[in-house]
Amino acid sequence: MADNDTDGRGTDRMTDAELDDLREEIRSIDREIVELIAQRTYVAESIAAVKREEGIPTTDEQQEAAVMDRAGENAERFDVDSNLVKAVFRLLIELNKVEQRESR
Numbered sequence: 225m226a227d228n229d230t231d232g233r234g235t236d237r238m239t240d241a242e243l244d245d246l247r248e249e250i251r252s253i254d255r256e257i258v259e260l261i262a263q264r265t266y267v268a269e270s271i272a273a274v275k276r277e278e279g280i281p282t283t284d285e286q287q288e289a290a291v292m293d294r295a296g297e298n299a300e301r302f303d304v305d306s307n308l309v310k311a312v313f314r315l316l317i318e319l320n321k322v323e324q325r326e327s328r
């Protein structure tokens with residue numbers, strides 16, 4: 225970052241340190257997100273195994289609708305854009321469906 229610390233109080237260095245800390249926080253959150261996605265995928269693999277044994281189809285539209293409803297409710301609870309959160313969950317469901325189909 226350019227050194228434009230004109231007030232002589234080290235503001236720039238402070239800002240850099242603050243940004244580093246915040247980005248470290250994001251890095252740690254990103255890792256947790258991927259860990260949770262992996263956990264969700266493992267559980268879905270167990271669900272897929274049960275479905276296979278029982279001869280139940282991979283896709284359960286009612287369950288998908290319940291997941292999407294919950295995503296919307298949780299987004300509102302945490303004050304984030306519910307359409308964007310639902311788009312993320314749509315991708316998570318698709319990820320599981322691809323994996324479930326591949327393991328059939």
Ligand SMILES: O=C(O)C(=O)C[C@]1(C(=O)O)C=C[C@@H](O)C=C1
Pocket residue numbers: 268271272282283284285287288291316317318320321
């Ligand atoms: O709950 C299930 O039956 C799942 O297989 C999990 C899941 C999901 O990712 O939430 C995936 C596919 C189904 O269509 C519905 C939901």
